Amino acid sequence: MMQFPETIDIPLDVWVDAAMDWVLITFSGFFDLLGQIILYFMIYIEKFFVWLPWPVLVIGVGLFAWRVTGRWWSGLLMGAMLFFIGALGLWKLGMMTLSLVVASVLISLIIGIPLGIAMASSDRFEAVLKPILDGMQTMPSFVYLIPALMLFGLGKVPALFATIIYAVPPVIRLTNVGIREVSPSVIEAAHAFGSSYWQILFKAQLPLARPTIMVGINQTTMMALAMVVISSMIGAKGLGLEVLLAINRIEVGRGFEAGLCIVFMAIVIDRITFALATKKKQ
Amino acid sequence: MEKIKMEKIVVENLYKIFGPNPEVALKMLKKGHSKDEIMEKTRHGVGVADASFKVNPGEILVVMGLSGSGKSTLVRCINRLINPTSGRVLVDGEDVTRLNNKELRHFRQKHFGMVFQNFALFPHRTVLRNVEYGLEVQGISLDARRKAAMQAVEQVGLKGWEDSIPDQLSGGMQQRVGLARALALDADIMLMDEAFSALDPLIRRDMQDELLDLQEKMQKTIVFISHDLDEAIKLGDRIILMKDGVIVQQGTAEEILTNPADEYVASFVEDVDMTKVLTAESVMKKSEIMAYLKTDGPRAALRKMQKAGISSIFVREKGKCVGIVTAKNCRKAADRGEKTLHAILEKTIHKVTPDVPANTLFSMLGDENQHPVAVVDENDHLLGVIVVGLLMSRLAETMQPEINGSASANV
Secondary structure, eight states: OOOOOTTOOOOHHHHHHHHHHHHHHHHHHHHHHHHHHHHHHHHHHHHHHHHSOHHHHHHHHHHHHHHHHOOHHHHHHHHHHHHHHHHTTOHHHHHHHHHHHHHHHHHHHHHHHHHHHHHHHOHHHHHHHHHHHHHHHHSOGGGGHHHHHHHHOSSHHHHHHHHHHHHHHHHHHHHHHHHHTSOHHHHHHHHHTTOOHHHHIIIIIHHHHHHHHHHHHHHHHHHHHHHHHHGGGGTOOSHHHHHHHHHHHTOHHHHHHHHHHHHHHHHHHHHHHHHHHHHTTO | OTTTSOOSEEEEEEEEEESSOHHHHHHHHHTTOOHHHHHHHHOOEEEEEEEEEEEOTTOEEEEEOOTTSSHHHHHHHHTTSSOOSEEEEEETTEEGGGOOHHHHHHHHHHHEEEEOTTOOOOTTSOHHHHHTHHHHHTTOOHHHHHHHHHHHHHHTTOTTOTTSOGGGSOHHHHHHHHHHHHHHTTOSEEEEESTTTTSOHHHHHHHHHHHHHHHHHHOOEEEEEESOHHHHHHHOSEEEEEETTEEEEEEOHHHHHHSOSSHHHHHHHOOOOHHHHOBHHHHSEEOOOOEETTTOOHHHHHHHHHHHTOSEEEEEETTEEEEEEEHHHHHHHHHTTOOSSGGGOBOOOOEEOTTSBGGGHHHHTOSTTOOOEEEEOTTOOEEEEEOHHHHHHHHHHHHHHHHHHHHHHTO
16 A cells, blocks of 8 residues: 655644634634624523423414414324424423524525525526535534634534535525526526516516525425534533533433423424425415 | 518527537628538537518518527517527617526517417416416406407417316317417517418418408517518518528518519519319219120110219229219110110210329310210220319319419419
């Protein structure tokens, strides 16, 4: 076997560390402020979900699922799954996880949909952004925890930050695809009647891309849920932390309970957002 | 009077070249290199080359040519859905090619209604909301644009459908929506890009008639793209014929029909003799019933004829179609007590294969007492029969559009 020569050694790690140090020192004030704003926003969302009386959520989600899926038993099942989370004594932790998911999805959409639109209207921008998105999705999600931790310290804010980086690519990608898939003849017709860029965007492209964008939102939500669990490692409270503790203490039962709750929450969120995505076609 | 009126649209020396560096190709084109040469050397496609024409107000101009002849490109250069490479387009004396984006948008809103071959409706909007689209982008108030849209919907006969979505409508109805969408604008020019080509022949004819009716009331300036000569003759006050991006002839239908500029136009215009196109198979009446010389007597043959509702029947022997017997003769033979068809069998019959052109059938069906012609396959099995009346009516059916065409050409 031939050894790879040790003399060839690109110190990429050193460079990244140096860059990170530079960012930390130069922008520490900015990140502190940003962190404070995000924290404020998240605390409100978390307060709301923890405050929300459980029967309201269980019944509300059940009815909503019934409406969007069109099947009463589907609604009943969704409600039952949420009820089960409470029955295991994990309601509050579940709500913390849910609030983190909701916050990160909201911010992901605020960032992702405009980026997707920009990507659809410029081939050059698409060419630049595509490999970055690929990288963001293939990079092991744990890696995002480190810079998040360094920028924002421990807690909810870095968890949110890491979650957004991990979860935002699908909604960007599918917004782009959805808009690009709109029939060119429809766009041509819109041009022929003298529409402006924004009129074409809001009156033709976005409404027609809606189903595809909804699929993107569904995927983003599912990825956010997955990442929220992992981000418990940097101090996000919730079901993920419960799993982490169970691993550390080798408590199989406790880990199983929390794991099951995460699965149920995933099913409920997935089915509802998926039904919303496909509803229009019927 | 005609001369005082200003032309509505004037197109002067219009070129459209597709590719990253059209100037080079343009120079070559002006030096007289051919479209194929330019494609080969520079990888640039010539869409339209040196097109000049005028459209008078209230006139229907049909731009005609085969697919790839540049007619769609030419018309899109008028409202700059495609930007011309060089040349001028004047609408009411204003040069469209000089407008900036904002001016162009207003210009389109004010002057152009457009109807597309594949309808290009907004699938997420109801019929009414499709029709009001043009007014909506102009920022006209909801009440006013609903009213105008409703009027346009009624004009094209879609009242009662205004809340449907396009997918629920047939092709013909969808194109009515497309027409209404262009009419609602009250623009003075209509660009119609193969507007009726995707429709069934019958519906197409209806739509053409309706367009002519509407045009009588509205007197818009219409530029209509078509690849169908009959359509061009029917709709066009004047016709422009295009080939390979070049206008080869322009004039009224009659001028073009009687005096084609070159072979290309002639081939387009050439009267197609339908009897040469039709074959025996397409004019025959399907029938496989035969009498058998060996086994069938006059009564059996009669019974077969009665059942099939025919007055004569072909007779088969040893795998061959050998002749014909008529009902009249069968009855006589039966009355005479004959047991076989031998005595009344008429052996002079015409047999043809299915691919024989229909015009050769006339001589075979010459006089009125002539028997039908048998259409047989290679094994002499009967496929069908051809009788005079049927042949004439089939021909009349198929030649209908042709007759219309030459009639209007001779007006």
